[in-house]
Structure formats: C-alpha cells, structure tokens
Amino acid sequence: MAAARRLTQRSARQQARRFLVEGPQAVAAALELGAAGHADLVTELFVTPAARERHPDLLAVARNAAVSVVPVTPAVLASMAETVTPQGIVAVARFLDVGLEQVLAGQPRLVAVLAAVRDPGNAGTVLRCADAAGADAVVLTTDSVDVYNGKCVRASAGSLFHLPVVRSVEPTVAVTQLRQAGLRVLAAAGGGPTDLDDLADAGGLTGPTGWLFGNEAWGLSGRLTALADDVVRVPIHGRAESLNLATAAGVCLYASARAHRDHGR
C-alpha cells in the first residue's frame, strides 16, 4: 500500500515502472486491455467497501485475471489517489508505452505529437480526443508532462489504454522519424501560414499525417516548426486571439479524420 502511494511521485513511478489508475472508468479500460492480451497489465486493485458493492463486474474481471484485490478504507484510498474523487477504486498498472519505431512499423495514418505540453489535464484531454478521432498513436516528447501522471490518466478517460502511447522521445527526433516514415508532419500554430480549411480543401490532409501540438502558453519552438512539412493555423473567424490547446487539437485531428474518411481510409 505504501508502495502504491509512492506512485503519486514521478520518480517512484519511473523506478517501479508502474502507475496509478484512478476511478472505475479508467480501471475498467485497463482491465479490458489486460484481458485483451496485455497480460499482467494490472497488478493490484484497491477498493473501498462501497466501490466493491457498486462494481461487482470490475471485481469479477480482476479476479479472473488473478489481480490481487486489496480492501481499503475510504481514507486510505484517498491517501493513495492523485485526483480529488477516485470514486473508491484505484489500480496499480505496469507502464504500457511503446517505442516510436514500433508505432511507425504499423504504418500509422494519424499520429498526434505533444511537444512541451505541461498541463496533465490538457495532455489527457488531447489523448482522449486523439482516440476519438481515430488516431493510431500519441507521442509525448521528453519535455512534456508524464503521461502516467494521475491527472493525465484521469483526463484521458480510459484512452491511455485504447491506443499506443510513446513517451520520452526528443521532439526533433520524433518529427524526423515521422517524416522518414512517410507521414506529412503538420505543426499546429496560431500564426501558421496555412489555413486548416484551405489545406483540407486542397486535399492536403488525405495522406498519413503527424500533427504537432505545442505548449499551452508559448506554442511550438521555431526549431520544431522549421522541421515540419507545413505550419497550419485553425482559422480565427471572430475576435478571439487564439484557441486553447485541447480545442485546437480537436479541430485539427477531426479535420484529418474527416479527410481520411472521405478518402476511404
């Protein structure tokens, strides 16, 4: 239990190569992935008496998978959670990120790269959105938040367990490798020269695409945008100065999804 509690710290996660999964939705997604062949993904499950009554289905799946189920009091559970409302259930899971080479070997058609994204809630929201838009993978570069941060896992609403996630790749290496693998790398930037709708109209989104999203406050570095094939702005039709990161990512990824659909992906 103390070992699990330490996983709220990035360094402890890194050492154990395990992280906390909080709340029934995320735990269900983790157990489902475990059952789907990613054996031993979930190692422990901590539940309060109330949660045990509320989620007999989860408990059954856990027992079938020989996951160790540990009953805890609400106070103990709260002490091991990073989010405010873990809803009585926290699991310990093994790291499940994969290498960029492995992702690229699968000939992905849509990849989202988060470069220097620092807010875990934003990172998790973009992960969820990338999943919804049918992306084949999400890459978090070395200067981004830890994808195993509790707030990120929570904001991803289970999507961390739905699509391959790559972490700890140097930003310039990520862009270079995506391009070498035949993806068109598009940097999303408010001041970009290319309008997203124009690009879609011109058929510029139909091929394999890697979207590059930058920091919430300062966006993408010039060094990184210079490596991209194009720098694309979501058009601002009104008087807002910009869009927030998750909204912009949603609009870009869904523009790609629509273009891929129209071209019989």
Next chain:
Amino acid sequence: MAAARRLTQRSARQQARRFLVEGPQAVAAALELGAAGHADLVTELFVTPAARERHPDLLAVARNAAVSVVPVTPAVLASMAETVTPQGIVAVARFLDVGLEQVLAGQPRLVAVLAAVRDPGNAGTVLRCADAAGADAVVLTTDSVDVYNGKCVRASAGSLFHLPVVRSVEPTVAVTQLRQAGLRVLAAAGGGPTDLDDLADAGGLTGPTGWLFGNEAWGLSGRLTALADDVVRVPIHGRAESLNLATAAGVCLYASARAHRDHGR
C-alpha cells in the same frame, strides 16, 4: 473595495449588476469594448504597483475612459480575485448580456446555446471557441453556470467582451425562439442519430444554425433534444466513449464555420 470583493458571490453580482474581470488580457478586452462605444462598461480598476508598471498601456486607456483607478497591495488584490493568478489587475465591470430578441433581430448565422453547463471553466472555454469560430452569440440557459463567474470570465480569455452573450433564458424558450427566427437547431449528443460529417457533406450546415450543448456529465435532456431539428453526434472513430464538452463544441462549431465559409458567408 469591500463592495468589489463581494462580487465573488453570485448574489452580490446579481444585486449590483456588476462583476469582476481578472487579469490583464480580460481587462484589456473590457476596456477595448468600453472604448468602442460600450461606455461606462468598466467602473473601477484595482492594480498592484507591479502591475501598474507592467501595463502602462492599460492604465492610459483606463484614465482616458475616466475609469477610477485604485492602487492596492498584492494581498488586497488577491483577496478580491476568484482565480489563483489575477496577475495584479482586477476590474469591476457592468453586466453586458443582452436579450435573446436583440440577438435574433440581428439575423445571426451561428449561435451556441449552453444548457445546464455547470463548470465555469468549460463555459468560458466554449465561449472562447464560439468567438474563434465566428459565432454571432452565445446563450447560457437558466440552469447553466453564471457567465460572470470569475473562472468563466477568465477561461473566456476576453471573448465575453467580443460577442453578444445572452443569459437567464429557459432552455425550451431558447430553442423555440431560435427555431422561430429561422435557425436550424442542432442538439449535440454522443448518441445522436446524425453523423456530423454526413450532415456537413449533405449541406446541412450551410444555413443559420443554433448548436445546443448540454451538461458535462449527463448531456442534454430528452425534452430539449426533442425540440431540436436534429440530434447530431461527433463521430467516434476510435474507442473513446465520448468527447469532453469543450472539444465536442469546438468540432461542431468549426464544422459550421467551414460550411458557412464554403458558402460565401
């Protein structure tokens, strides 16, 4: 100063018909709107010595507009702010919402309606996104969060001062009036029968459109979706169960913006 501090409470805002505007970006947008004809919008400006040095431009605009500028210590300023980092500057502004009739008289082409949206950050983010997508107005129904809540004002990043906002309209009245004014009302719902991309392909987004977005957790009520012209889902291509409210709103509003642009709005 005590009067300003009370404006962190909804009831006090309602009584005074004034609210707090926190941070230089939002204050600049308020002063700009004041200068653009909405006279007496900003009534007071509280600034710390550091903020006064950092924003001489804002101070000059305020003085030109005969806004009362009150120097305060950082501690006093923090005590009157709702957000964590007001960055040394807080203004008091008069309510600026308008009636739905007034908005409809302007023959709007794109309106976003927030029904039972409870999180102020979400409401502000959608407001910002509606502004960016070129919406003509945003409507918050009676069961939604107060648009003058500090977190909502902050999340709107100035957009509260960029486009007309309507509040305190009964949800069913809002939908009925939008339809009577000739707008096609589209309810955004995860399980909706109509796919957003299909609708766009079929030309269903080219006319005047009112988008209806519901509560973060439970979506729109059946009573409300029954009143809409169509119930539309953002397609889920991957395995995510749903999108979060702000992302879904962004994708829908930008789909409308693109359709309007393509039809020479």
